[in-house]
Each structure stands twice: as structure tokens, then as C-alpha cells.
Amino acid sequence: MEPHKISVVVPIFKVEKYLNRCVDSIINQTYSNLEIILVDDGSPDACGMIAEEYATSDNRIKVVHKKNGGLSDARNFGIQYVTGEYILFVDSDDWLEKTMIEKMINISLSYNADVVQSAFYYAYEDYLLFDNRYYQKDDPPIVLDNISLMTELVVNERVKNFAWGKLYKTEIIRDISFKKGVLFEDVFWAHNVMHRVNSYVIINEPLCYYFQRSDSIVSTYTTRNLDIIMGLKERHCFIEEFYKDLICQSFKVILNTCLIHYYLLLANRKIDVKGKYRKEIKNYIKSNYRHFKESVKNDTSLRNKLFLFSIHPFLYFCFLILTKVLRKISILPHPAPLEKRGYSN
Template sequence: MDKVSMVIPIYKVEKYIHRCVKSVLGQTYTNLEVILVNDGSPDQCGKIADEYQKKDPRVKVIHKENGGLSDARNAGMKLVTGDYTLFVDSDDWLDTNMVKVLVNYMLKYKADAVQAAFFYAHDDHLLYDNRYYAEDDPPILFNRNSLMKELVINEKVKNFAWGKLFKTSMINDLPFKKGVLFEDVFWTHLVMDRIQRYVMIHQPLYYYYQREDSIVSSYSPKNLDIIKGLKERHEFIEKKYSDLKLESYKLLLKTSIIHYWLLMMNNSKDKDKYFRKMIHGDVKLNYSHFFEAVKEDKDLRYQLFLFSIHPNVNMLYVLLKKAAEKYIKRTKQLQLKKIDL
């Protein structure tokens, strides 16, 4: 059996850590190396990690000063000795068979990485994205170019580092960028650029926990790191995958508009409108590129035009459009499959 290394950064997750680690140690695939990285957590997480290390020889523990998720993952990677590596966030958990299933697909297709489907896990229900595939659909095999296209579109292949089993040789010299949020956006395309065979399966094996106090839920201007990451990735795309640059511009535009409204809804975080002016100015500066990217998308083309005039005009358009659609019932809202707990 090939060894699988699992890197789990830990910070302020005392409430969730047992659920996560037990799901890892309880895997039906047993040749594991579990690396718990205590990133200077002020609660009892470090002590809990040490207790798991005493109980199970597969567990290694690192204690370090707080440096953020990227720094913790990088520290964990220095101890990795497995043939494959899987990243797990410490408030999430795994299906008992996840590692076994991913390794089997890795071997069957001689792949460099395998991506599992996942649940958005809430306290009282799960959500499964069945817009593109059903759970029992056959796996999809991507080569490097088709993989990069799907990554840029960001619908089927996600930017997340977690939920994917990588050949360790593909990632062990690619550290995560320190000091940023959405660190995966800065990292994933560099990995995908190396991959020749990538398998995507549709069986949900990873539980992505949605908690109110997560980074995603508590917005601040620091969240604009995602735009910074997309810009950095766009430069990479223009140089190596120029046929995808319009898709890249399209996602950058949509993300910029979304974060403008998030800043507006959190007005106290941007009182002088510095960040909103920056986004608006950037869209106007790159108007011609964005227009070329969305000229076949009627709705986004309108949004771009109105947003460049004034963001509030675009907001009015979006609100009126949604109200009209709801009133005349011309569209069906895409909903994820819900499973009550």
C-alpha cells in the first residue's frame, strides 16, 4: 500500500477538531501519515493534537507560532513522506472510505491527482452540487489543457486545495503564498500546470463545514486578496494559456463586481470608499478587455456597461432584473440537492 500523507492545519477549532481527526484516523485505508499543525492556537487544540499523537503512531504534531493557513500547510509539507498528499481543513471531515476510493482511482487511471465531490455541510443539512453531474455518473478524465480551462471557468474544477489527492511529487516544491486569504487561488493553477492526468469523481466524500465565524462569512477588505490572486493567475494564463484569457477576464469581472457589493454591504469596513473606488477604477481601466470577454454574454455585457458608468446604476439593473424574473416566473432558480440531517 502506498502511503498517504494528510496535512491538517489547526487554529481555534477546539469545537470541531475531534470530528475531523477521528474521521481521518478512522479511514478504511490505513497506511496514513497524519500531520497536525498547531498554528499557535490559543485554545486547547495543541494539547488535543498531542493526545492523538500519543494514541496513534501515524500522527505527527508540529507546534509553531501563528502564521496563517498557508504557513501552516507549508510547515506540514516539510514533514510529508507519503506517496500522495491530501489537505484537510480542521473544521471539515471525511467519509470513511474517502482515501481508499481516491487511491483506487489514482492507480486505476495512473493519475497525478484525483478530485472528489463534496457536501456543503451545515448543522442541520447537507447540500450537494448536482447541477452538472449525478453521484453515480462515471468519472471525468482531464488532460492539462482541459483541466486548466475548467479551473479558470471555476464551476466543475474548484480552486480548493482540499478534497483532492495529489501525487506528492507534484506539489512538494510549491509552497502556498503566505499572508493572503484565498491562498488556494494563488497556488492551484501552478499545480494544474504540471498535471498530465486528472480524474474528477462525483461521489461526495468530503464534508465542507459552513460555520458562521469562518473567513468566508466575516467579510473585510482583506477578502480582496481573491482579486489579487485572480490577477496573478491571469498573468500566468496570458503567458501560457492565451486561449483562456477571455475566460479569465470574465471571472475577474464577475468577482470584482461581487466584491464591490460586499464592500457596500459592509460599508463600515470601507467608509471612505477607497476599495470600492479602486475596483470601479480597475474595471474602467480594463473595459475593452472585459468587453471582449463578455460580448457574447448579454447580461454580463449590460452589467459591465452600467457598472462602468456608475456601480449604483448596475445595482438598480440587477435588482429590477431579479424582481422581474421573480414576478413573471421566466427562470427557474438552480438549487443544490438538499439532504436533511
């Protein structure tokens, strides 16, 4: 058996339809020295029973049941049972290529990496999307030191905030808990982990499938989606303390996120009838205008959006609508599409 044990933590809640696909993709990995921790987060469907059935047929599987507390609470609970040298988080509606873990542990050992990140597919019911804007599938691994990693994390293009799709040395993350009761919990967590990382390796080959469910908690817009702004603000305080050279980039990301959510709140006025949340965003941008203006001085598009918003948010809204219309009639170019393919390819 392979010498290094890898613990795979799978939080489970109301995924009866997808659970077999997920667990099958883990137990059939070409790397076999696994500890598979299935965390039944008080799921009201048959998930707990399905998980127990797997445990009877595979002694690598440990099932733990708990009262429902959300994704963060389930991950935190699962980590308590980890005995492996490495940890991989898998969301229970996603699935893995059968060679994913073998390839990731080999890269980790070859580069002495604290964390290894795999590329992934956005998986829809009928097709897959691969983000090929920043790298190609056959590109060699990318090695990042701590400063480069934190820069990429803040930019959120090549290094995503997602906790899943990454193989971590257990010692790096064991004592860093996920924030409970929030959406986009990974945004609150990732920077604390990456701060400890000396060597981070990106595998450009997509080895996992990020399923895009129409009924997922993030697919229907609610005020809970605003948690991401709270997470970015919390991270910004961390950046100000430890990575001062990234302060402008952090402000830029916060501004762009605030503007996006102001538009979404305006488009979904029924959930912000009195404009409470829009007012909070507007006041925050106003109070930090000087910092935001400095951060976008080299970004024409975002600079224009900030300028229009500062005059009146409605002008920003009109600008977005006009941009959308001009793209539709091909006067303005569309953003480059992601690579698309079917499952049979």
C-alpha cells in the same frame, strides 16, 4: 499494509469544537497506510493538547507546533514533514467519508492520475447541500488532460480552486508553497500546481464534508475578501504566459468577481467609508474595459452588467436590486437550487 503511504496534512487553529470529528474521520479510514500530520498553528485553545492525545494512541499521527502564521503557513510547515507518495489536505473543521482515501488512491492508480478530486457536500449544522448542476453522484469518473483541466479551473465550476478534497502525487506539489498572509490562498496556488498535471480525475461521488461555519474567516465580509481579486489578477498573468486561449475566460471571471465585490463593498459601506476600494475596482474595470467587453460578448447577463457599470456603478447596483425583486415575486426564474438532504438520509 497497503503499499502506498498517504500523508494527510491538517492545519489546526481555534477549532476545539470540531477537531475530534475531523481527526476521527481520518484515523477511521478504510485505507490505513497513512501519515497524519497535525499542525498546531499556535492555537490558543485546547487544540494542541487534543492533537497530542491523539498522537499517544495512534502511531501514524505526528503533531507539530508552530507560532501562528495562518492557514498557508501551517500547510507549508506541514509539508516539510511529509514522507508519503501522496498528499491530502484536510481543513480541521471538515471531515471525510470513511472510504474516501481508499477510493481516491484506487482511482489514482487505475488512471495513473497526478491529482484526483472528490465531489463534496456543503455541510451546514442541520442539512447538507450537493452541487448536482454539473454531474450526478453515480456518474463515472471524469478524466481531464492538462488543457481541459486548466479550462475547468478558470471556469471554477467542475474543478474548484480548493486545495482540500484532492489527492496529489507529492512530487507534483512539494516545492510549490502557499502564499502567506492572504485570504483565498488556494486561488494563488492551484494554477501553479495544475500546470504540472497531465492526468486529472474527478470522482463524482461526494466523499467529504465542507463545513460552513458562521464564525469562519470568510463568513463575515471584510476588505481581506478582496484578496481573491488579487489572486485572480496574479493567475491572469500566468494564463497570459502559458494558456493564451483562456485569456478571455480569465478576464470574464475577473470582471464578474470585481462586480460582485463592488456590490458587497457598497452594501458594507462602513468598511469602505471613503470609497477607496470601490474606486480601485472602478478604475481597474475602466482601464481594462476593452478586454472585458470582448470577453463578455457572448454572455448577455454579464455584458449588460458591464454596460450599466460603465455608465455609472449605481445603475449596476439598481439592476441587481431589481433582479432580486423580480425573482422574489417570481417574474424572473430563480437559479437552480442545490440538492438538499438531511444527515440521516
